[in-house]
Each structure stands twice: as structure tokens, then as C-alpha cells.
Amino acid sequence: MKTTIANVHKHLNETVTIGAWLHNKRSSGKISFLQLRDGSGFIQGVVAKAAVSEEEFELSKEISQESSLYVTGTVVEDSRSPLGYELQVTGLELIQEAVDYPITPKEHGTEFLMDHRHLWLRSKKQHAIMKVRNEIIRSTYEFFNNEGFVKIDPPILTGASAEGTTELFHTKYFDEDAYLSQSGQLYMEAAAMALGRVFSFGPTFRAEKSKTRRHLIEFWMIEPEMAFMDHEESLQMQEEYVAFVVQSVLKNCQVELDTLERDRSQLEKITAPFPRITYTDAIQLLKDQGFDDIDWGDDFGAPHETAIAESFDKPVFITHFPLHIKAFYMKPDPDNPDVALCADLIAPEGYGEIIGGSERIDDYELMAQRYKEHDLEGPAYQWYLQLRQYGSVPHSGFGLGLERTVAWITGIEHIRETIPFPRLLNRLYP
RNA sequence: UCCAGCGUAGCUCAGAGGUAGAGCAAUCGGCUGUUAACCGAUUGGUCGCAGGUUCGAAUCCUGCCGCUGGAGCCA
Numbered sequence A: 001m002k003t004t005i006a007n008v009h010k011h012l013n014e015t016v017t018i019g020a021w022l023h024n025k026r027s028s029g030k031i032s033f034l035q036l037r038d039g040s041g042f043i044q045g046v047v048a049k050a051a052v053s054e055e056e057f058e059l060s061k062e063i064s065q066e067s068s069l070y071v072t073g074t075v076v077e078d079s080r081s082p083l084g085y086e087l088q089v090t091g092l093e094l095i096q097e098a099v100d101y102p103i104t105p106k107e108h109g110t111e112f113l114m115d116h117r118h119l120w121l122r123s124k125k126q127h128a129i130m131k132v133r134n135e136i137i138r139s140t141y142e143f144f145n146n147e148g149f150v151k152i153d154p155p156i157l158t159g160a161s162a163e164g165t166t167e168l169f170h171t172k173y174f175d176e177d178a179y180l181s182q183s184g185q186l187y188m189e190a191a192a193m194a195l196g197r198v199f200s201f202g203p204t205f206r207a208e209k210s211k212t213r214r215h216l217i218e219f220w221m222i223e224p225e226m227a228f229m230d231h232e233e234s235l236q237m238q239e240e241y242v243a244f245v246v247q248s249v250l251k252n253c254q255v256e257l258d259t260l261e262r263d264r265s266q267l268e269k270i271t272a273p274f275p276r277i278t279y280t281d282a283i284q285l286l287k288d289q290g291f292d293d294i295d296w297g298d299d300f301g302a303p304h305e306t307a308i309a310e311s312f313d314k315p316v317f318i319t320h321f322p323l324h325i326k327a328f329y330m331k332p333d334p335d336n337p338d339v340a341l342c343a344d345l346i347a348p349e350g351y352g353e354i355i356g357g358s359e360r361i362d363d364y365e366l367m368a369q370r371y372k373e374h375d376l377e378g379p380a381y382q383w384y385l386q387l388r389q390y391g392s393v394p395h396s397g398f399g400l401g402l403e404r405t406v407a408w409i410t411g412i413e414h415i416r417e418t419i420p421f422p423r424l425l426n427r428l429y430p
Numbered sequence B: 001u002c003c004a005g006c007g008u009a010g011c012u013c014a015g016a017g018g019u020a021g022a023g024c025a026a027u028c029g030g031c032u033g034u035u036a037a038c039c040g041a042u043u044g045g046u047c048g049c050a051g052g053u054u055c056g057a058a059u060c061c062u063g064c065c066g067c068u069g070g071a072g073c074c075a
Helices: A005-011 A054-062 A110-115 A124-146 A185-195 A233-251 A254-259 A266-268 A279-288 A302-309 A363-371 A379-386 A400-410
Strands: A016-025 A030-039 A042-048 A068-077 A087-097 A171-172 A175-178 A197-205 A217-227 A276-278 A318-320 A337-340 A342-347 A352-359 A394-399
Touching: A005 A016, A005 A068, A005 A087, A016 A054, A016 A087, A030 A054, A030 A352, A042 A068, A054 A087, A054 A171, A087 A171, A124 A197, A124 A233, A124 A254, A124 A400, A175 A352, A185 A217, A185 A302, A185 A379, A185 A394, A217 A400, A233 A254, A233 A266, A233 A318, A233 A342, A233 A352, A233 A394, A233 A400, A276 A279, A279 A318, A302 A318, A302 A342, A302 A352, A342 A400, A352 A400, A363 A379, A394 A400
Parallel strands: A042 A087, A276 A318
Antiparallel strands: A016 A030, A016 A068, A030 A042, A068 A087, A171 A175, A197 A217, A217 A394, A318 A342, A342 A352, A352 A394
16 A cells, blocks of 8 residues: 555555655665655665566666655564664666756755755755754644634735835835835734734745845744733743744654754753843843943844853843834833833844844824834825724734744754745845 | 855865866676665866966966855844
8 A cells, every 4th residue: 555654654564655766775786775755754665686576676776866666565663774664675666767866965065055956855954954844833833823813914015114124125016116025013913903812924025135144035934913912921922932832843853853963952941931131231241251342222243142142041032122223113111211122032052033022112192203203104104003093002022033943943054954945145046 | 245265077175387186976897784885997177257477377367257154234
């Protein structure tokens, strides 16, 4: 019967057929070892000359990397296999012979692999990263569903920017100007006033000329927005959410974490609550560590963020940033109007900011004043101002960058491997 | 945009004024427990592009193009 590699454990000592690609092979005169993959996992097929026809044994020795085939064999336990099982092959049927597959089992450079991203995804490490990414997405939906959130999809084509701080991709919308969304947040605030607790999951676009291991031009964000929630309650939701995702990956992606050689003890520590430090204390911490290139009122650079993160072994919230370096919609702290009720969550091990969030301004007069200060007047934002006019309530929200989170949890060096087809400063192919 | 480094075989790299090299891949052969298998043989080149210096340039110089790492910007 036909099955998948992920399900062979249900067919111990039975004969099964698997549709697969040849990942690699080793052969000697009378026995061949086929490393097979079918998308669900990897398994070794052992072809003994005596167990198959002469034609099939010849095929097992000659078959090329990434050729597709149907493999029939008996599932047996084997302690030498990472999966715990291997296939004693009794039949081989070639579907298509792959000629000169470019990605060999040896080393390759970054540019070459990126040019062959459509094929690179087949390799073991990339396969593992995509499985972890999927588990992060799956557990995100599980967490927010459990907390009574409704998934809401904000538009990708917008008439104006949410924050005005970043470079947008411009396009034509018939006779009007339009921009690709850099954040769904303003729309999510409208949705929260309709449905209470909402979250979005979708792509965002930033035309920044950033060229670092932490930046993508197109990246995916998870943006929850919660009515009747203040800043402190939002922080609790954030730490519980992130801890839930990490623990879900630990539980459901053990083979993948092993493939990625991820140090699990680093992830096992990730439980709520997370440490918090105010912006003002973080500046002092940096000065105590010898940084003399930053003063109160400056935003953090990458080395600053990393230094703060390394002072903790869990993700750390940096709270209460100066109002003027943050977005116009953030609510000032009633106890100190120079700072905002906001927080960035910095991942450990130098992976940088993974969440930015705040309580939002709910007072109509103050929001109207911010509009003037930030020169945001005009029809594009009228609807957003109206949210403060008709039953305004305290509310908070945050945005989590999926790819940075995947990079942190998988422990990989560069964000370009966390998304199937990365859009980078100089890359739109494949 | 700025700083630094790199462009040589399909891939990863060595060669630093004097005959273009290795490992892997590919092709042929050998091997019954391999784990990036191993062993033997064969094939494979516009040395990124353009100009210059020199008897002679992959090698030195200039410009351009491309890539990588970092900074800034940003999440």
C-alpha cells in the first residue's frame, strides 16, 4: 500500500510503496543505499542485489540525484537511522530521471544557492526550517484561537502609510496612487472595535535599502489588536504567546531541531514571564557597559540591542521609549508624558527585535493633535480618527516579525533562509 | 548610501609576473552496512568585463559590473 515517510512507523514489518526523490546514494557491488525524501521526511532504502531483479539493482546503482521514483519495500526498525526505520527495498520504479542536478552534497556559496532557491528548498536543512516555520504559524493560530481572537485580514493595497516612517513600495491603483502595506495595524484597530480581540497574519513590504542578516524587503507579520487591554495586559499576552510558540516547536519539531543542531536548552528556558527593562534603565545599562555613543533620546543601533539582549537569557522587553522616536499613535505614559506606553521585545542570542507594540491613543482630542503634529491630515486618515469618535476604548496591540522569530528559534545565521522565496535588496529571483 | 573583502572548471577553492591546478560533481570501472561512503581512471577553462603597464598579465594599475560581510535606515 502507498504511504509517506512520516507514516512508515504505522507499517512496521509491512510492505509499502513510497513516492520519493533520490536525495543521495551510496552503492557497492552488491548493495545500494538510497537516501530518499518525499516531503514528509527522509528515509534510507537498502537495496540488496538478491532482493530485486537485475534491472532494478542496476537502476539502484545508476539512478541520479533528485530523480523521482516509486520505491516498494519492507519497513524495518534500525537504530542507526535518525528516523528509527529504514526500508528493505523489494521494488523500484523510475518516474523521471533527473539529469545534472546542480546542488551536490558538497559545499556551495550563498549566491549559487540563492539562484537555485527553488531547488535548495529540497535540502534537509531548508526542509527543517520550513517545517519549523509552519509549526510557528500553526501554534500562533492555536494560541489566539484559544484566547478568543478572530483572524482578520487587512488589505495589502493601501492609500497611505501606517507610520510614515518607512519607505513604501509605490504602485498605481487605476488613477490613484497606492502603496503596498507596511503594517496592517490601523485596520486591525478598526477590527478590534468590531470584534474585540483580533489578529492578522500577512505579508508586509518595506522599500528600505537594508542589507543585513535581519532584514527582508517582503516579510510576514502577526499583528494582534485587543480592545479593553492596557499596556501591562498586552505585555502578558505577548510573553505567553511567544513562550507558547517556542514550547510548541520544542514538542512538535524534535527531528527538525536535531537536523538544525539547535541547542534545545536555550529554548527550554523560554517561559513566561519575560524580564522587563525601561528604555531609561537600558541606556544606563549600556553606559555602564562602556557604550559612549548613545544618549537618552537616541534610538538603539544593532550593537546596542545585542548588548541589552545578552544581559538576559530570555527575550527581554524594553519599555517606555521616548515619545518622539516612536509612532504617532502610541499612548503617552500618564506618569511621564515624555515616554510612550510601548515595548519592544528583543530576542536572545543577538537575533534582534521580534515584537514592537504599544497601548494606542484612545482620546480623540490627543489623536487629532498628533495628526497635526505629524502632518497626517487629509482624507486618507479620516476613518482612523473616527475610531476615537464612536465609543473609543483603551486598547493595545503588537506586531511580531515571523522571519526573525523563525531565525531565532531555528538558530540559523541569516533571515533569508526563513522564508521560501526571500525578497532581498538585490534579489527578485527566483 | 558608506566601509571592508571577493569574482579562476558545473560547485568549493589554490595559484600573487614565465606551460591553467586540486577536491567534489559528471562519465567508465571496482567494492555486501554505507552515513557529505570509499578506491582507480577519464572528461572538463573567454581566469567577471573593458582599457593600460610589460618581452610576457589569472597575477601589477585604472574604470565598470556582480557578489559577500558589516554600518546606517528599519522590524
